[in-house]
Amino acid sequence: xxxxxxxxxxxxxxxxxxxxxxxxxxxxxxxxxxxxxxxxxxxxxxxxxxxxxxxxxxxxxxxxxxxxxxxxxxxxxxxxxxxxxxxxxxxxxxxxxxxxxxxxxxxxxxxxxxxxxxxxxxxxxxxxxxxxxxxxxxxxxxxxxxxxxxxxxxxxxxxxxxxxxxxxxxxxxxxxxxxxxxxxxxxxxxxxxxxxxxxxxxxxxxxxxxxxxxxxxxxxxxxxxxxxxxxxxxxxxxxxxxxxxxxxxxxxxxxxxxxxxxxxxxxxxxxxxxxxxxxxxxxxxxxxxxxxxxxxxxxxxxxxxxxxxxxxxxxxxxxxxxxxxxxxxxxxxx
DNA sequence: CTCATTTGACCGAC
DNA sequence: GTCGGTCAAATGAG
Numbered sequence: 001x002x003x004x005x006x007x008x009x010x011x012x013x014x015x016x017x018x019x020x021x022x023x024x025x026x027x028x029x030x031x032x033x034x035x036x037x038x039x040x041x042x043x044x045x046x047x048x049x050x051x052x053x054x055x056x057x058x059x060x061x062x063x064x065x066x067x068x069x070x071x072x073x074x075x076x077x078x079x080x081x082x083x084x085x086x087x088x089x090x091x092x093x094x095x096x097x098x099x100x101x102x103x104x105x106x107x108x109x110x111x112x113x114x115x116x117x118x119x120x121x122x123x124x125x126x127x128x129x130x131x132x133x134x135x136x137x138x139x140x141x142x143x144x145x146x147x148x149x150x151x152x153x154x155x156x157x158x159x160x161x162x163x164x165x166x167x168x169x170x171x172x173x174x175x176x177x178x179x180x181x182x183x184x185x186x187x188x189x190x191x192x193x194x195x196x197x198x199x200x201x202x203x204x205x206x207x208x209x210x211x212x213x214x215x216x217x218x219x220x221x222x223x224x225x226x227x228x229x230x231x232x233x234x235x236x237x238x239x240x241x242x243x244x245x246x247x248x249x250x251x252x253x254x255x256x257x258x259x260x261x262x263x264x265x266x267x268x269x270x271x272x273x274x275x276x277x278x279x280x281x282x283x284x285x286x287x288x289x290x291x292x293x294x295x296x297x298x299x300x301x302x303x304x305x306x307x308x309x310x311x312x313x314x315x316x317x318x319x320x321x322x323x324x325x326x327x328x329x330x331x332x333x334x
Numbered sequence: 335c336t337c338a339t340t341t342g343a344c345c346g347a348c
Numbered sequence: 349g350t351c352g353g354t355c356a357a358a359t360g361a362g
Contacts, residue, residue: 158339165351173353177338189353 144202145193154208156188167191178210185209 155177163170169192176184185206193201 157337159356160354161340162352162354171352175354187353 142204144204145199146202147197147199152188152202152204154186154210164191167193168195169193176208176210182210 156174157177157179158172159175160173161170162173171189171191174188174190176186178184186208187205189203189205191201191203193199
């Protein structure tokens, strides 16, 4: 199959590579810093170079964010951020808090970005009765206004629709498809708030804890067509009519190749994919769930990088996947 | 048959 | 009492 990159992508390809490679280098530095820090702690000296580690983390996040912005075509708008501009979750609040990012006619606002790790109702007391719930007032949420119903890269299942007081259109309620099989608590509400032009407000609640590889392994693309303002690369569903989609076919293959290796963990999400093709493609997304798996919530990454300003969607999914650089896997062990 | 959507009921928050 | 979020049976699509 012929790989053909669109011009806009080709022009950014080198920059993407630069950003990714820089991210790899920074990550390597971070590993060393963390190792030093660990040994320092073991030796009882305390302190360590935490500030340096944080700086590296920020730079890494910035590198990946820049990559994503390039892919998203936002570079020209001067929205490339430096690593120092990105603040990790650990530094409190998250940079997405006051962010408003206009992409593809979408406006994202982070309304309520409180860190509430401990959630309200423990699953042990989970609803025995219908309608038993607590209103979401303190859980973090993000709203996103868009003229299109944008696929955010996750699988959603509609579980309700409600006519809202003083609202012209009913509100639709969605939960993650993997709510039960993976205990993913992410939900979203979608409501049309304007008629002409139609504007849909999507409010996201909670983080995706699922690993929806089929959907998560998508890349957000900038698209010149307003109608396709939210096109994605879908590795499990390559759209061949799009020149950029076809160019990523090899990516899909590589993902499949990795699957065929025996996975010790619960890595069965893409078991339905079968492909024996090999590929020499250069930068790849892998579904290996072990990479980036740490005690830190993934939202720590996604909340700061994701230009949409919400956690756990396709962007974060892309980021937390391991990246291959010419047969080299970027892996972190924290 | 499986899975997603629809829709009325339920119930806590206000 | 009203409103909004969720549940779950019924229904539909593939």
